Amino acid sequence: MIRIILAEDQAMVRGALVTLLGLEDDIEVVGEAASGPEAVAVARKTEPDVALLDVEMPGGDGITAAEEIRRVLPGCRVVILTTFGRPGYLRRAMEAGAAAFLVKDSPARELAAAVRRVRAGERVIDPGLAAAALSAGPNPLSGRERDVLAAAADGSTIADIALRLHLSEGTVRNYLSSAIGKTRTRNRVEAVRHAQAQGWL
Amino acid sequence: MIRIILAEDQAMVRGALVTLLGLEDDIEVVGEAASGPEAVAVARKTEPDVALLDVEMPGGDGITAAEEIRRVLPGCRVVILTTFGRPGYLRRAMEAGAAAFLVKDSPARELAAAVRRVRAGERVIDPGLAAAALSAGPNPLSGRERDVLAAAADGSTIADIALRLHLSEGTVRNYLSSAIGKTRTRNRVEAVRHAQAQGWL
DNA sequence: CCTGGGGCATGACAAATGTCAGCGTGAAGG
DNA sequence: CCTTCACGCTGACATTTGTCATGCCCCAGG
Secondary structure, eight states: OEEEEEEOSOHHHHHHHHHHHHTSTTEEEEEEESSHHHHHHHHHHHOOSEEEEESOOSSSOHHHHHHHHHHHOTTOEEEEEESSOOHHHHHHHHHTTOSEEEETTSOTHHHHHHHHHHHTTOOEEOHHHHHHHHHHOSOOOOHHHHHHHHHHTTOOOHHHHHHHHTOOHHHHHHHHHHHHHHHTOSSHHHHHHHHHHHTOO | OEEEEEEOSOHHHHHHHHHHHHTSTTEEEEEEESSHHHHHHHHHHHOOSEEEEESOOSSSOHHHHHHHHHHHOTTOEEEEEESSOOHHHHHHHHHTTOSEEEETTSOTHHHHHHHHHHHTTOOEEOHHHHHHHHHHOSOOOOHHHHHHHHHHTTOOOHHHHHHHHTOOHHHHHHHHHHHHHHHTOSSHHHHHHHHHHHTOO
């Protein structure tokens, strides 16, 4: 019997996935969570063999949760589940010690299969995605550039960002400019979109 | 036996929801689709009692599909399923003749319940969401303002938009300006975000 | 010890953006 | 018939944004 927990914010898909996995003879869902921190707590309590974690969750993403779970329960394998197959996500997931990386538009049966293979010590990664992640190279943005770009994502003006990050407006402009350069885009908005698509934020 | 079809782009959650619904004694899933147009085609072929349609799908959204299905199969009830409980979505769904509107973060059991209630002639709408949709009022943007704002969403410059929509740059600026005014925001990006959050695009 | 990079700041300049006041059309409604 | 509103355009103006050069501090690597 493989004991697993599942973290996913949308209750309806969480419920559906839980029943789906519950139908498998060799899998037992011993816990559920709706956020990253909750997942860590549940993992602590239930000590599962495998943790399925969604990346996109409000209040702490799945990758951060993965790191913590790996630290607290080194024996627990982590499967990262995501809507978006972004290269940067994959990279970060691997660095966080994940054993598998699944995108939600692969068929449903893959999920149980991945759980079994991971339990058996294998790693499960989509080959095309792996290639994309490698060819894309690592995140070229410096820490501060990331901060500023992230702060710009919601349509904030330079003045807003400067205030929020305690920087001068000129500095914010400089960071944005260099981020635009590194993403090889034409303006803030494109830079933000590109960085998000690469999973750099 | 209630015959239903399900349209949802993410294969994994589609599969999970299908098995979930398949477990119900009185429900039979007779078709699946991964896009709006495909949903219409499947509905035509299978003539289901109820069609479950996701709003967010690439290549034709669920609400447009709902309209067409209602036209082709007046006896078929439509349930709209969505990740985001945006007031504008609800409004458009109702105008398209939907019988139910569910957000994916309500519990999984709601789904089968909604199918049954809809089949029985009831309408299923989250009360809080209905209130929000009413209090928010209708979409204040004119057709062209919507077009221009939508075209601006990807970070396009004024010149890009003008070219794409065959307008003068000044005209584009004017539409953007009035959209910014109507959304009571400070710039393009905020206007786009606000309009999207309201389901106006 | 020197160099390169990240971090932070100026100031100056060019380009893009946002605002306003107009002006004309045509379609819809009182 | 007159008004209103969406649509499309112009020109002028102020503000914001993006770019570039330059300077400083600190730290790590060769």
